[in-house]
Amino acid sequence: MQITVSVPGKVTLLGEHAVVYGRPALVSAINRRIYIKAESRSDSSIKVLSPDLKLQGLSLKINGGLSDFELEAGERKTQILEPLRYILKAIEVTSGHYGKKSGANIIVQSEMPIGAGLGTSAAISVGTVAAYSVLLGYDIDLNDIARMGHATEVAVQGLASPMDTAITTYGGTLYIKPEGTKPLMERIDMPCNFASVLGYTQREETTSQILKKVKAAKDRNPQVIDLIMDAIGLLVEEARACIKKGDMKSFGSLMNINHGLLDSLGVSTKALNDMVYASRSAGALGSKMTGAGGGGCILALCPDRVREVSLAIRLAGGMPFEVSLSSPGLRIEESSHGH
Numbered sequence: 001m002q003i004t005v006s007v008p009g010k011v012t013l014l015g016e017h018a019v020v021y022g023r024p025a026l027v028s029a030i031n032r033r034i035y036i037k038a039e040s041r042s043d044s045s046i047k048v049l050s051p052d053l054k055l056q057g058l059s060l061k062i063n064g065g066l067s068d069f070e071l072e073a074g075e076r077k078t079q080i081l082e083p084l085r086y087i088l089k090a091i092e093v094t095s096g097h098y099g100k101k102s103g104a105n106i107i108v109q110s111e112m113p114i115g116a117g118l119g120t121s122a123a124i125s126v127g128t129v130a131a132y133s134v135l136l137g138y139d140i141d142l143n144d145i146a147r148m149g150h151a152t153e154v155a156v157q158g159l160a161s162p163m164d165t166a167i168t169t170y171g172g173t174l175y176i177k178p179e180g181t182k183p184l185m186e187r188i189d190m191p192c193n194f195a196s197v198l199g200y201t202q203r204e205e206t207t208s209q210i211l212k213k214v215k216a217a218k219d220r221n222p223q224v225i226d227l228i229m230d231a232i233g234l235l236v237e238e239a240r241a242c243i244k245k246g247d248m249k250s251f252g253s254l255m256n257i258n259h260g261l262l263d264s265l266g267v268s269t270k271a272l273n274d275m276v277y278a279s280r281s282a283g284a285l286g287s288k289m290t291g292a293g294g295g296g297c298i299l300a301l302c303p304d305r306v307r308e309v310s311l312a313i314r315l316a317g318g319m320p321f322e323v324s325l326s327s328p329g330l331r332i333e334e335s336s337h338g339h
């Protein structure tokens with residue numbers, strides 16, 4: 001049996017980090033995807049293969065209990081091993097959910113840089129959960145898949161909102177507000193031209209490290225950080241109203257304020273700020289870092305200035321690429337029952 005699923009990356013339009021502490025966020029699936037293929041094996045090993053992730057040939061045995069999924073490779077190059085942690089945890093969570101396990105080859109291919117703030121860890125988690133569920137003989141239930149994807153992120157990172165795993169599962173554009181175990185979600189139509197450019201720069205820290213940093217800042221100055229998070233939540237509410245009115249100019253201004261607040265949380269970097277300001281000078285309606293930060297991506301909203309903003313990002317030292325938003329969520333690409 002083999003199955004290939006694909007899942008989109010995402011950009012957080014507004015609200016990252018504050019969403020981890022219960023505030024709402026606006027998030028959209030982008031037209032870059034990760035493909036995850038799961039193949040049955042005759043033995044009980046899990047083998048992960050991915051030229052993109054440089055994980056070629058890493059494998060582990062699952063003969064014993066579920067805890068044997070623990071990674072043996074130790075602390076070899078965290079950046080390379082980071083995606084592997086999500087894949088293995090996703091398999092463990094899925095096996096635990098169904099009380100069943102089986103050997104598998106997991107093959108990962110990505111159309112976007114991994115760990116760049118585009119939700120690739122959520123995409124890898126959700127894609128692996130979905131493909132492995134089918135391999136174990138179960139139909140895909142999107143709500144179950146999103147829940148297991150989120151449990152995977154929480155287990156790997158310690159902290160995670162349900163935002164990234166929800167958007168990669170359901171796709172489109174979502175207003176999302178975490179509430180207890182079930183987030184409040186509303187699909188948002190994008191009636192207006194939301195042409196955007198992303199600017200990418202190398203990541204300096206992993207999402208787990210940055211989430212810990214924000215938590216430490218919150219523990220040190222709880223009142224101030226809470227006020228910043230409240231302000232981000234308010235920006236999201238206003239931005240949602242702007243989309244509904246088609247008021248892209250005001251939306252851009254809200255993105256700029258959001259960037260300032262993220263910088264004040266300590267999650268932006270000089271390289272990100274340089275791209276943010278360069279895009280504004282080149283005519284973007286708004287620009288901000290997107291995702292966890294510590295390097296990674298910025299998002300510039302620039303309906304009539306795509307070429308100018310792309311060039312400005314390149315001159316500021318980043319790698320520009322155009323994205324379109326509201327892309328489809330998890331989908332099955334191919335499945336077969338061969339031997």
Ligand code: MEV
Pocket residue numbers: 012015016017018019020117119159160161162163164207291292
């Ligand atoms: C990471 O893509 C977005 C964060 O808000 C973390 C999360 O929501 O889990 C920084």
